[in-house]
Amino acid sequence: MTARIKKEDQLISGIMKDYEMSNPPEDFTAKVMERVELESVATVFLTKPLISRAGWIGISISVIILILIIVLGPSGESSSQSWWSETLDWKFSLPEINLEKWRIIDFSNSTLTWIILGSGGILLLAMIERWIEENRFRQTLFL
Amino acid sequence: MVDHQQDNIYISKVLEGNRNAYAYLVDKYKTMVYSLALRLVKDREEAEEISQDAFVKAYQSLASFKGKAKFSSWLYRIVYNTAISKLRQQPAGRVSLDESNITDNLYTESKQNYETLSAGERKKYLEKALDSLDRDEKMFIILYYYEERDLDDIASIAGLTKTNTKVKLFRARKKMLTVLQSYLKEETYNLL
Numbered sequence: 001m002t003a004r005i006k007k008e009d010q011l012i013s014g015i016m017k018d019y020e021m022s023n024p025p026e027d028f029t030a031k032v033m034e035r036v037e038l039e040s041v042a043t044v045f046l047t048k049p050l051i052s053r054a055g056w057i058g059i060s061i062s063v064i065i066l067i068l069i070i071v072l073g074p075s076g077e078s079s080s081q082s083w084w085s086e087t088l089d090w091k092f093s094l095p096e097i098n099l100e101k102w103r104i105i106d107f108s109n110s111t112l113t114w115i116i117l118g119s120g121g122i123l124l125l126a127m128i129e130r131w132i133e134e135n136r137f138r139q140t141l142f143l
Numbered sequence: 144m145v146d147h148q149q150d151n152i153y154i155s156k157v158l159e160g161n162r163n164a165y166a167y168l169v170d171k172y173k174t175m176v177y178s179l180a181l182r183l184v185k186d187r188e189e190a191e192e193i194s195q196d197a198f199v200k201a202y203q204s205l206a207s208f209k210g211k212a213k214f215s216s217w218l219y220r221i222v223y224n225t226a227i228s229k230l231r232q233q234p235a236g237r238v239s240l241d242e243s244n245i246t247d248n249l250y251t252e253s254k255q256n257y258e259t260l261s262a263g264e265r266k267k268y269l270e271k272a273l274d275s276l277d278r279d280e281k282m283f284i285i286l287y288y289y290e291e292r293d294l295d296d297i298a299s300i301a302g303l304t305k306t307n308t309k310v311k312l313f314r315a316r317k318k319m320l321t322v323l324q325s326y327l328k329e330e331t332y333n334l335l
Contacts, residue, residue: 024177
């Protein structure tokens with residue numbers, strides 16, 4: 001630092017001793033905390049959904065297991081003889097759906113169809129949850 | 144250092160869910176934050192809005208504050224960015240100065256004249272000199288000379304490199320002295 005710069009630096013330092021800060025209004029902290037409080041309410045509702053992350057994982061795993069059972073398990077009438085029913089000594093039969101009525105839509109019995117149906121179901125659940133959550137949030141804030 | 148640690152204690156409390164702990168931080172920094180915002184926007188209502196916004200933004204992002212820098216530096220950066228976003232729609236109040244007016248005896252003249260002024264007059268000229276600077280320059284001068292922040296700190300607040308900050312601070316200092324000198328000359332001329 002040259003001597004001149006140093007002198008100027010000292011001069012400004014001296015001048016700035018006269019500087020005074022401006023005080024905000026008296027209720028400033030209260031106003032900020034009010035807004036913080038409001039933000040926290042919003043955050044609680046936005047970060048605590050109806051179905052938690054663990055819940056979604058559980059739903060997804062159940063859907064995948066269901067798809068696997070349907071896909072990997074023997075089809076038709078021999079289902080009562082399947083490996084898992086023998087192991088668990090438990091029988092069940094899926095309800096018969098008259099697909100003839102739905103001929104307009106091509107329901108094939110392929111794995112892809114079940115995966116699409118399963119994913120669609122999860123998506124639908126997610127949308128319903130979001131809709132309920134948004135309504136609840138709006139009601140909390142404005143009613 | 145102790146001050147810095149105390150801030151971190153309150154930040155931890157806020158992150159643990161104690162919202163009231165944040166009131167301590169607001170109380171502690173509100174004057175500096177508001178003053179800085181007021182220097183940047185020159186309007187009390189707007190400065191209050193910017194300050195409030197900055198505190199709310201800081202609260203929302205508190206979890207991302209790593210504690211590497213001082214909380215105050217992190218907060219001032221939020222204030223600065225909030226003010227800049229507000230000011231984007233407005234023209235910058237830049238005062239053009241002919242730097243060729245900067246003389247070698249700037250220091251001597253300014254110092255001699257300034258010391259003869261009363262406290263009230265000194266404050267008046269200081270306000271005028273600060274107002275003549277652009278928003279970055281004002282902030283640099285206040286943070287460096289009043290808050291006694293180092294160049295690294297100011298650079299992180301303004302999002303600039305240290306070298307760039309140094310150059311800007313140098314120019315701000317020159318400009319401030321030039322403005323003061325011209326006001327003081329005017330004052331002397333009026334007295335004569």
